[in-house]
Amino acid sequence: METAPRPGRDVPLKKDKLQAKRKKTRRYWEEETAHTAAGASPGPPRKKKRNGEHRLQKPKNTLISKKSRISKKPQVPKKTQERKKPEPQRSLSGAQDPFPGPAPVPVEVARKFCRIDKSQKLTRLKSKTRSKLEVAEAEEEETSVKAARSQLLLAEEPGFLEGEDGEDTAKIRQADIVEAVDIASAAKHFDLNLRQFGPYRLNYSRTGRHMAFGGRRGHVATLDWVTKKLMCEINVMEAVQDIRFLHSETLLAVAQNRWLHIYDNQGIELHCIRRCDRVTRLEFLPFHFLLATASETGFLTYLDVSVGKIVAALNARAGRLSVMAQNPYNAVIHLGHGNGTVSLWSPAVKEPLAKILCHRGGVRALAVDSTGTYMATSGLDHQLKIFDLRGTFQPLSARTLPQGAGHLAFSQRGLLAAGMGDVVNIWAGQGKASPPSLEKSYLTHRLSGHVHGLQFCPFEDVLGVGHSGGITSMLVPGAAEPNFDGLESNPYRSRKQRQEWEVKALLDKVPAELICLDPRALAAVDVITLEQEKKERIERLGYDPEAKAAFQPKPKQKGRSSTASLVKRKRKVMDKEHRDKVKQNIEQQQKQQKQEKAKPKGSRPSALDRFVRARLQGG
Amino acid sequence: MKVKMLSRNPDNYVRETKLDLQRVPRNYDPTLHPFEVPREYVRALNATKLERVFAKPFLASLDGHRDGVNCLAKHPKSLATVLSGACDGEVRIWNLTKRKCIRTIQAHEGFVRGICTRFCGTSFFTVGDDKTVKQWKMDGPGCGEEEEPLHTILGKTVYTGIDHHWKDPAFATCGQQVDIWDEQRTNPICSMTWGYDSISSVKFNPIETFLLGSCASDRNIVLYDMRQATPLKKVILDMRTNTICWNPMEAFIFTAANEDYNLYTFDMRALDTPLMVHMDHVSAVLDVDYSPTGKEFVSASFDKSIRIFPIDRSRSREVYHTKRMQHVICVKWTSDSKYIMCGSDEMNIRLWKANASEKLGVLTSREKAAKDYNQKLKEKFQYHPHIKRIARHRHLPKSIYSQIQEQRIMKEARRRKELNRRKHSKPGSVPIVSEKKKHVVAVVK
Numbered sequence A: 001m002e003t004a005p006r007p008g009r010d011v012p013l014k015k016d017k018l019q020a021k022r023k024k025t026r027r028y029w030e031e032e033t034a035h036t037a038a039g040a041s042p043g044p045p046r047k048k049k050r051n052g053e054h055r056l057q058k059p060k061n062t063l064i065s066k067k068s069r070i071s072k073k074p075q076v077p078k079k080t081q082e083r084k085k086p087e088p089q090r091s092l093s094g095a096q097d098p099f100p101g102p103a104p105v106p107v108e109v110a111r112k113f114c115r116i117d118k119s120q121k122l123t124r125l126k127s128k129t130r131s132k133l134e135v136a137e138a139e140e141e142e143t144s145v146k147a148a149r150s151q152l153l154l155a156e157e158p159g160f161l162e163g164e165d166g167e168d169t170a171k172i173r174q175a176d177i178v179e180a181v182d183i184a185s186a187a188k189h190f191d192l193n194l195r196q197f198g199p200y201r202l203n204y205s206r207t208g209r210h211m212a213f214g215g216r217r218g219h220v221a222t223l224d225w226v227t228k229k230l231m232c233e234i235n236v237m238e239a240v241q242d243i244r245f246l247h248s249e250t251l252l253a254v255a256q257n258r259w260l261h262i263y264d265n266q267g268i269e270l271h272c273i274r275r276c277d278r279v280t281r282l283e284f285l286p287f288h289f290l291l292a293t294a295s296e297t298g299f300l301t302y303l304d305v306s307v308g309k310i311v312a313a314l315n316a317r318a319g320r321l322s323v324m325a326q327n328p329y330n331a332v333i334h335l336g337h338g339n340g341t342v343s344l345w346s347p348a349v350k351e352p353l354a355k356i357l358c359h360r361g362g363v364r365a366l367a368v369d370s371t372g373t374y375m376a377t378s379g380l381d382h383q384l385k386i387f388d389l390r391g392t393f394q395p396l397s398a399r400t401l402p403q404g405a406g407h408l409a410f411s412q413r414g415l416l417a418a419g420m421g422d423v424v425n426i427w428a429g430q431g432k433a434s435p436p437s438l439e440k441s442y443l444t445h446r447l448s449g450h451v452h453g454l455q456f457c458p459f460e461d462v463l464g465v466g467h468s469g470g471i472t473s474m475l476v477p478g479a480a481e482p483n484f485d486g487l488e489s490n491p492y493r494s495r496k497q498r499q500e501w502e503v504k505a506l507l508d509k510v511p512a513e514l515i516c517l518d519p520r521a522l523a524a525v526d527v528i529t530l531e532q533e534k535k536e537r538i539e540r541l542g543y544d545p546e547a548k549a550a551f552q553p554k555p556k557q558k559g560r561s562s563t564a565s566l567v568k569r570k571r572k573v574m575d576k577e578h579r580d581k582v583k584q585n586i587e588q589q590q591k592q593q594k595q596e597k598a599k600p601k602g603s604r605p606s607a608l609d610r611f612v613r614a615r616l617q618g619g
Numbered sequence B: 001m002k003v004k005m006l007s008r009n010p011d012n013y014v015r016e017t018k019l020d021l022q023r024v025p026r027n028y029d030p031t032l033h034p035f036e037v038p039r040e041y042v043r044a045l046n047a048t049k050l051e052r053v054f055a056k057p058f059l060a061s062l063d064g065h066r067d068g069v070n071c072l073a074k075h076p077k078s079l080a081t082v083l084s085g086a087c088d089g090e091v092r093i094w095n096l097t098k099r100k101c102i103r104t105i106q107a108h109e110g111f112v113r114g115i116c117t118r119f120c121g122t123s124f125f126t127v128g129d130d131k132t133v134k135q136w137k138m139d140g141p142g143c144g145e146e147e148e149p150l151h152t153i154l155g156k157t158v159y160t161g162i163d164h165h166w167k168d169p170a171f172a173t174c175g176q177q178v179d180i181w182d183e184q185r186t187n188p189i190c191s192m193t194w195g196y197d198s199i200s201s202v203k204f205n206p207i208e209t210f211l212l213g214s215c216a217s218d219r220n221i222v223l224y225d226m227r228q229a230t231p232l233k234k235v236i237l238d239m240r241t242n243t244i245c246w247n248p249m250e251a252f253i254f255t256a257a258n259e260d261y262n263l264y265t266f267d268m269r270a271l272d273t274p275l276m277v278h279m280d281h282v283s284a285v286l287d288v289d290y291s292p293t294g295k296e297f298v299s300a301s302f303d304k305s306i307r308i309f310p311i312d313r314s315r316s317r318e319v320y321h322t323k324r325m326q327h328v329i330c331v332k333w334t335s336d337s338k339y340i341m342c343g344s345d346e347m348n349i350r351l352w353k354a355n356a357s358e359k360l361g362v363l364t365s366r367e368k369a370a371k372d373y374n375q376k377l378k379e380k381f382q383y384h385p386h387i388k389r390i391a392r393h394r395h396l397p398k399s400i401y402s403q404i405q406e407q408r409i410m411k412e413a414r415r416r417k418e419l420n421r422r423k424h425s426k427p428g429s430v431p432i433v434s435e436k437k438k439h440v441v442a443v444v445k
Helices: A005-021 A030-035 A048-072 A076-084 A107-113 A127-153 A174-180 A495-507 A519-523 A527-541 A563-598 A607-618 B036-053 B365-380 B385-392 B398-423
Strands: A160-162 A190-193 A200-204 A210-215 A219-224 A229-235 A240-245 A251-256 A259-264 A269-277 A279-285 A290-295 A299-304 A309-315 A323-326 A333-336 A341-345 A354-357 A363-368 A374-379 A383-388 A395-400 A407-410 A416-420 A423-427 A443-446 A451-456 A462-467 A470-475 B002-004 B058-063 B069-074 B081-086 B090-095 B100-106 B112-117 B123-128 B132-137 B151-154 B161-164 B170-174 B178-182 B188-192 B199-204 B211-216 B220-225 B231-237 B241-246 B253-258 B262-267 B276-279 B285-290 B296-301 B306-310 B318-320 B328-333 B339-344 B348-353 B440-444
Touching: A107 A127, A174 A470, A200 A240, A200 A451, A200 A470, A210 A240, A219 A240, A219 A251, A251 A279, A259 A279, A269 A290, A269 A299, A269 A309, A279 A323, A290 A323, A323 A363, A333 A363, A341 A363, A374 A407, A374 A416, A407 A451, A416 A451, A416 A462, A423 A451, A423 A462, A443 A470, A495 B036, A519 B036, B036 B365, B036 B385, B069 B112, B069 B328, B069 B339, B069 B348, B081 B112, B090 B112, B123 B161, B170 B199, B199 B241, B211 B241, B220 B241, B241 B285, B253 B285, B253 B296, B262 B285, B296 B328, B296 B339, B306 B339
Parallel strands: A240 A279, A363 A407, B112 B161, B161 B199, B285 B328
Antiparallel strands: A160 B002, A190 A470, A200 A210, A200 A462, A210 A219, A219 A229, A240 A251, A251 A259, A259 A269, A279 A290, A290 A299, A299 A309, A323 A333, A333 A341, A341 A354, A363 A374, A374 A383, A383 A395, A407 A416, A416 A423, A423 A443, A451 A462, A462 A470, B058 B348, B069 B081, B081 B090, B090 B100, B112 B123, B123 B132, B132 B151, B161 B170, B170 B178, B178 B188, B199 B211, B211 B220, B220 B231, B231 B440, B241 B253, B253 B262, B262 B276, B285 B296, B296 B306, B306 B318, B328 B339, B339 B348
């Protein structure tokens, strides 16, 4: 018995050291040792025989451990002990949850994922439908909360560039940024000196991994710009107007002087599409597999690249088309015209969906941001304007630039780049879903030639600029979405993954007829058709099957359901219904009067008032 | 100057070895997933099309009977065992997994009118045209023994149907009256009649086990309580009801298969209006059976087809037919809710899938996830006209198709006539009678 305690005394000393070392990660039994005095067996198996020794050791044990803790952080143990006391709930193992209950979710984040618009309530629902909708709404809320919670798992943080106390970020040169950042990022800044083949247009693939560029004098090349591996380089011996990757980096559409050509990633010409001639601009709608081409002849042509058919050829009736952009949110094509209007097109409709008068001169460039909320336009009047695309099509902000921007591009996080002569200017907004503020520019860069094409690289903080001196890859911290979705567009995908994705994407190809201003309209209730059908049904049947039946008094006990009392009861119900109706009518009238009063009375009706409605409609 | 560039370490995004799975980081931000609704719509459309492509419900035909199959019974304990009685008095026991007949008994002279199993699964009862009720052992006779019934009861009149109590050793037969028997006795415990017509079927309620329902050829459905000597109440319909079936999940609900091509789901507490009138058959409905979930039932008809109805829909969700199947006399939904059996005039028992496009066998977890996802999508977009059209499309034999057209014209004419009558008579004198109320003549207590 005497020999036993000695090693026993040594052991706790060692343990104390260990405890002191790994203070932060505690085992589930450790906190019990702190609480219980001696008797309770603390976690790791010990023999009960030694209870006597335990009593002696324990106080020492706790003392030493306290000392060791105090030496490092004096107040921590006290606090933890105090905090533990009011929490009675413990699991079987004795462990306790330091963060009880579900994790809190910030409301704004959850709102981002919410798909149901709760402001619009459907009235006059049947109880069955209402209960179904309620269940759906509850489910929706739960999923949005879950999706918001899953944001914790996102691995990357967006980049940023901040000047130190009053330093203007626009003054920071590319060379400074390159010096400050890590090697991998610094390698993303490069210049390709290609003075020979004239101004370049360029395009990044959807994953942001590949870059294609085409020069005015026929030079076409694609490369994996991250590894700088050249995939193909050809000369098409014809002026290249525009260049665009199709759904993946294996196919490449090149608008040449006469016709539209499609090449594969080895530079082999696959198709020459003569139905699309004199094409000036190309846009690819990846979810519809449509290649939209704007031509000098004034036609907007949609080519379905999955089957090779022309879906629609729309005559814009506005002369030469040379300004085009797509809205990534709803796949509507925006065309800029020489008379200062921007028209919105869908292949399903022969006429423009909307026309917006943007500038006094012609429209030189336009771009739409990734959420489909803002459109930036620049015109011959040297103005740069940002429009709200949610319904009103009103300008939010405008700015006059000394030269006027010839090229515009939005980044994934809402940065706006403009190419003016040989200068690239970038503006940033407050957050991701806010419009860029045009007062102060975020970055500027002067190039060795005039800008001819601009695009932000998806998922990389890089802006690609094609100019008359070649290609420049600029570093723009905070431009790109940091966390990509592996099933949607994965920059690191293997060949097999790409093929798999291609099959899936083709299966999910959205028909061209579904392109409209609001892509969620397909999930909304089609009220017009519903009412129409109801009306037809009533006409056919000769009565309304869903109408509320007239009140029929129930027969009551003997003696009480005399004819007079029945009539009385009926009368009562009818009167009440009548009163309710009158009340409602009065309330409505009062509301209308209030609204009319609330309207500011113009001093005098103007002759121009009759155009007010027309302007609202036409935008 | 403070600067941070987005710089990913490829090691976090690329798999380490070729044996690993590929890494797929997810980000559920809606801006990275544009066109959510149109893409889901397209997926739903594809799923609906695939459902129709894979809709191959017919599994097997069990042949061996030498006359039309008149009645079917499920084994209460074994999913694979089915019993069938034919019009030549032969009873066969089938093994569904092997799709073979494992036992044949010449049970009666003339038709086997009814067959039912005991709740324990050790024996079964048959009634036939030879005025007998016979109890048989489920297991075959040993070597050298003769095939003999355990008990035989000789009655005075022909029995047309039989059903066993769900918990007690008692059974009920019907013919000219409803008789309740104790298994140990040769005389009925009690006999109940209401009117003088022959009763075609009798069914015990599976939940409130003392309740029975029967239907007779004088167009009525009568409800009984075993503990009382007299019937509870009856409802008289337009035409004769062939059989009824109780909902196994809701004690009050039963469905009646009627001669007027319709099925009626009643709540036994309020018989004056059926809960639902199920219309789609174009000839008399001969048999009906509920799925064990109580959400759907299957009906067999004289028009050579069987249909599956959800209990809350008036139109069927599915119709099964083959070229060779003749008038379907009896139908059963198996106890695992996955299959349907039907016995028809041309001596065959057919086995169908309850869900026509379902994949049989074990599903991997990914298959299951894909199936669930597609199911949800189909539900979400089921009302879109294009998807609805594809989901509803069924090929029908010419006879049924033309019958449907004809009946539609007839119905339309009747409706028009009523409309005209209402138009040209005093307002209120031609009342609007709903489809549900039209077919109930009277309720008697």
